[in-house]
Amino acid sequence: MIAEIGQFTLVLALLLALLQSTLPLWGAARGDTRLMATAPVAAHLQFLALTASFGALTAAYILSDFTVLNVIENSHSTKPLLYKISGVWGNHEGSMLLWVLILALFGSAVAHYGHNLPRTLHARVLSVQGIVALGFLSFIIITSNPFTRVDVPPLDGNDLNPLLQDPGLAFHPPMLYLGYVGLSVAFSFAIAALIEGRVDSAWARWVRPWTLMAWIFLTGGIALGSWWAYYELGWGGWWFWDPVENVSFMPWLMATALLHSAIVVEKRDSLKVWTILLAILAFSLSLIGTFIVRSGLLSSVHAFAVNPGRGLFILILLAITVGGSLALFAWRAPDLKAGGLFAPISREGGLLVNNLILSTATATVFLGTLYPLFLEAFGGGRVSVGPPFYDATFVPLMLPLLALVCVGAMMPWKRGDILAVLGRLKVAGLLTLLATLVALYLSGVSEIYAVLGLLLVAWLFFGTLAEWAERIKLFSAPLATSWQRMIKLPGSAWGMTLAHLGLAVCVAGMIGATAWKEEAVANMRPGESLTLGEKTYVFRDVVTVDGPNYQAAQARFDLLHNGEVIAELTPEKRVYNVQAMPTTEAAIRSRFLGDDYLALGDQGTDGSWVVRVYREPMIQWIWLGCFMLMIGGSFSLMDRRIRLGSPAGKTAGAEKSPARTGQQEAV
Numbered sequence: 001m002i003a004e005i006g007q008f009t010l011v012l013a014l015l016l017a018l019l020q021s022t023l024p025l026w027g028a029a030r031g032d033t034r035l036m037a038t039a040p041v042a043a044h045l046q047f048l049a050l051t052a053s054f055g056a057l058t059a060a061y062i063l064s065d066f067t068v069l070n071v072i073e074n075s076h077s078t079k080p081l082l083y084k085i086s087g088v089w090g091n092h093e094g095s096m097l098l099w100v101l102i103l104a105l106f107g108s109a110v111a112h113y114g115h116n117l118p119r120t121l122h123a124r125v126l127s128v129q130g131i132v133a134l135g136f137l138s139f140i141i142i143t144s145n146p147f148t149r150v151d152v153p154p155l156d157g158n159d160l161n162p163l164l165q166d167p168g169l170a171f172h173p174p175m176l177y178l179g180y181v182g183l184s185v186a187f188s189f190a191i192a193a194l195i196e197g198r199v200d201s202a203w204a205r206w207v208r209p210w211t212l213m214a215w216i217f218l219t220g221g222i223a224l225g226s227w228w229a230y231y232e233l234g235w236g237g238w239w240f241w242d243p244v245e246n247v248s249f250m251p252w253l254m255a256t257a258l259l260h261s262a263i264v265v266e267k268r269d270s271l272k273v274w275t276i277l278l279a280i281l282a283f284s285l286s287l288i289g290t291f292i293v294r295s296g297l298l299s300s301v302h303a304f305a306v307n308p309g310r311g312l313f314i315l316i317l318l319a320i321t322v323g324g325s326l327a328l329f330a331w332r333a334p335d336l337k338a339g340g341l342f343a344p345i346s347r348e349g350g351l352l353v354n355n356l357i358l359s360t361a362t363a364t365v366f367l368g369t370l371y372p373l374f375l376e377a378f379g380g381g382r383v384s385v386g387p388p389f390y391d392a393t394f395v396p397l398m399l400p401l402l403a404l405v406c407v408g409a410m411m412p413w414k415r416g417d418i419l420a421v422l423g424r425l426k427v428a429g430l431l432t433l434l435a436t437l438v439a440l441y442l443s444g445v446s447e448i449y450a451v452l453g454l455l456l457v458a459w460l461f462f463g464t465l466a467e468w469a470e471r472i473k474l475f476s477a478p479l480a481t482s483w484q485r486m487i488k489l490p491g492s493a494w495g496m497t498l499a500h501l502g503l504a505v506c507v508a509g510m511i512g513a514t515a516w517k518e519e520a521v522a523n524m525r526p527g528e529s530l531t532l533g534e535k536t537y538v539f540r541d542v543v544t545v546d547g548p549n550y551q552a553a554q555a556r557f558d559l560l561h562n563g564e565v566i567a568e569l570t571p572e573k574r575v576y577n578v579q580a581m582p583t584t585e586a587a588i589r590s591r592f593l594g595d596d597y598l599a600l601g602d603q604g605t606d607g608s609w610v611v612r613v614y615r616e617p618m619i620q621w622i623w624l625g626c627f628m629l630m631i632g633g634s635f636s637l638m639d640r641r642i643r644l645g646s647p648a649g650k651t652a653g654a655e656k657s658p659a660r661t662g663q664q665e666a667v
Contacts, residue, residue: 003068006056007147010097013049013104014137016042020107020130024123028195036119039126040111046133047108050101057097057146058088066153070094070146076159076578078549086170087160092310093146095173099290100136102174102181107133110185110210117206124192125185132184135317143310159549159578168228172221176248179218180286183251185210186258187283190276191325194332199272204265207279209637211262215255216633222248223626234584234599236614238513238622241390246369247289250362254282257358260351268340268348268413273333274355280329284322285362291318292369343415350408354401361397365390402456402507405500406463410470424470428462435462443516450515454508461504468497495636499629506625512594512618519615523608532613536560537569537598539611550576552585555600555609559589571600595619 020042027035060068061084064077074091075084083090089098107129114122140146163169189207193199225245230238239245258278264271291314342348368385376382406428410421422429435458439451469475471493472485520532529538538558545552552572559567569587576583582602589596594617601610 002056002059002063002065003147003149006053006060007145009049009052009056010137010141010147013046013053013100014134014141016046016049017130017133017137020046021127021134022130024130025127028120028123028127031120033119036123039123039130040114042130043104043107043111043126046130047101047104050097050104054088054097054101057094058085061085061088064157066155066157067149068146069148069150072150072154072157074160075157076549077156078577079159079165080548082167082170083160083165086164089173089177090160090164090169093140093144095177096136096140096144097146098174099177099181100133100140102177103129103133103136103184106182106185106210110188114206121189121192121196121203124195125188128188128191129184132188132321135321139310139313139317143313156578159576162550162574162576162579162581162583163232165549165576166228166232168224168232172224172228175217175224176221179214179216179221179255180248180251180289182210182214182217183255183279183283183286185214186255186279187325190279191328193276194328197332197335199265199276199336201266201269204262204275207275208259208262208266211255211258211279211282212633212637215252215259216630216637218248218252218255219626219629219633222252223623223630226626227623230619231586231588232584234586234601234612236517236519236586236597236599236612236616238510238619241368241385241387243369244289244293246365247285247292250365250369251282251285251289253358253362253365254278254285257355257362258282260354260358264348264351268342270340270342270348271352271355272336276333276336277329278355278359280322280325284325285366287318287321291315340414342413345411345418346416347408347411347413349416350404350411353404354408357397357401361394364393364397368393399453399456402460402504405460405503406467409464409467409496409500425463425466428459428466431462432458447515450511453511453515457504457508457511460507461501464497464500464504491635491637491639495632495634495639497632498635499632502625502628502630502632504625505621505628509618509621509623509625513616513622516617517614520613522611522613523604524611525608530611530613533615534561535596535615537611537613539609542609545572547574549578550574553600553603555611557587557598559596567596569596569598571598573600573602590620592620593618 020039023035023042024039027033027038057068057070059065060071061075062081064071064075064084066072070091070093074087074094079087088094107126110122110129111126114125117125186207189203189210193203222245225248226238229240230236258275261271261275261278265275291311368389371385372383406425407418407421410424432455436451436455439454440448443451471489472482474482477485518532520530522530524530524539526539526541529536531537536559538560540556540558542553542555545554552574554570554572557569557571558565559569567589569589571587572585574583574585575581584599584601586597586599588598594615597614597616599612599614601612603609
């Protein structure tokens with residue numbers, strides 16, 4: 001009965017999406033307030049229907065209902081409860097149901113919080129959300145029904161992929177989907193604005209909080225995936241330029257550009273056409289990522305099995321959504337009124353350069369990800385594009401961005417003086433030089449490129465602090481005055497500072513973990529030792545450990561420094577009972593300056609074990625920086641001016657903020 005409830009509410013959601021996508025759009029075109037009023041009602045009801053459907057599938061997993069094919073293929077009665085629940089979205093059908101549930105959640109949120117939007121814009125935004133939901137609900141019901149029954153249920157299920165039975169992977173997909181799907185709101189606002197033929201500062205203020213929310217979740221989802229790959233896969237790496245990593249990274253880059261571009265629209269009424277295009281491209285890249293993962297076109301540890309029928313269906317959806325939106329953009333964009341002018345050396349100019357760099361970087365990742373597919377399609381054979389390509393193309397593009405971020409943040413609107421800004425950054429420059437000399441002394445000239453990278457990171461870090469200090473008049477006014485200015489700073493100002501500091505910390509971790517990483521691999525028996533740097537790993541013994549649905553060979557190592565035991569490390573090699581699939585559970589001793597990482601490999605015929613040891617300098621800084629980025633975004637989102645958007649009853653002209661050099665918005 002539970003599966004039938006889920007199936008019924010899924011079909012009901014499809015019908016509600018059909019109503020949401022047609023009646024309000026028609027009403028907005030005719031000026032019919034009654035038809036437009038159906039949009040929020042349909043959005044709320046669609047969310048309730050999909051919540052019931054998703055809840056039914058979750059209940060089937062928790063109760064181990066093996067009359068449902070999806071539960072059979074992805075669950076087992078002995079699996080821990082957390083992984084029974086995460087198994088709901090650990091497969092194609094369930095993950096797509098989660099996708100449309102989150103889409104409906106955002107649609108319902110826009111319906112609830114969008115009461116201060118112009119009525120026609122509100123109706124059109126929700127209609128576009130309904131059109132997207134209609135396409136994906138049709139896809140699920142026609143090709144990927146999660147409630148299919150079996151005539152003769154088995155005694156037990158096939159279990160979930162053991163690699164997905166991990167806390168990091170339990171929370172990574174929902175957070176990533178909140179980012180992916182959250183960009184649909186910016187997309188819907190863009191399409192609605194094109195239909196209406198109007199983009200102004202008020203529109204930008206309505207778009208920013210939704211884009212910011214999606215960006216925060218997307219940042220967290222990518223960071224969780226990187227953290228999981230680091231400790232679970234046993235490779236001692238945090239990023240592999242895997243195709244599915246790339247398709248989550250590209251929307252993040254576009255969303256970052258969109259956030260910065262929307263500031264210019266709001267403050268200076270410029271870059272309107274460009275901002276609309278970014279909103280379309282950001283969500284389009286999310287859809288392209290969905291197509292790549294669901295079709296199985298590219299191999300990846302994340303991708304689901306190849307299914308040509310599903311791939312073709314999503315390709316058609318992709319062509320309609322992306323092609324249709326770009327066609328509408330080409331038709332309507334020339335009619336949008338141009339904004340204010342600005343000098344190349346200005347805040348607007350800096351944000352435009354930011355956008356160009358991020359867009360070019362996105363195009364580089366896009367080319368590297370899909371080039372193997374295009375080449376094979378045209379008979380060029382199979383090739384793989386790996387880290388060397390991205391190191392030679394993507395990384396050089398990012399270096400100027402690090403150098404320009406703190407400079408752009410201190411530029412005034414409309415027209416600036418680069419020499420004056422650099423003069424205000426002279427203390428940051430001296431601190432950067434000092435930090436670079438210290439890094440050069442500690443590392444030597446063998447890693448000169450890494451030291452130069454840290455120079456840019458230090459410049460960004462100290463430059464951001466200098467901008468913050470100037471904002472509160474630190475050292476140029478009494479401390480009491482600076483304190484009062486600091487506590488009165490808006491959330492967007494704190495958000496910009498924390499996000500830029502987080503970017504510096506994150507990139508510093510990436511440089512350190514790449515340039516100064518050490519590793520050693522050996523075949524070891526109990527009683528033997530392995531030395532890496534100043535530390536020695538002593539192999540004591542191996543014991544068998546029984547888990548809830550697996551058995552593990554657990555090795556016990558003593559970690560010695562200067563002859564003294566400083567930690568015990570217990571890496572595991574697990575074999576899951578149902579699928580008989582081995583997984584690696586690394587043992588990691590984390591410290592602020594670096595990790596001691598130990599992974600247990602396979603056992604040889606002579607009784608020895610393959611042991612991999614890594615020294616990972618500064619690697620925790622990567623996730624600390626990502627956390628700071630999310631906190632910075634959250635501070636900006638808490639800013640009442642951003643969270644509430646355009647106050648009700650004000651016109652776009654009244655909403656336009658004056659250009660002030662002293663009041664800067666978060667990026």
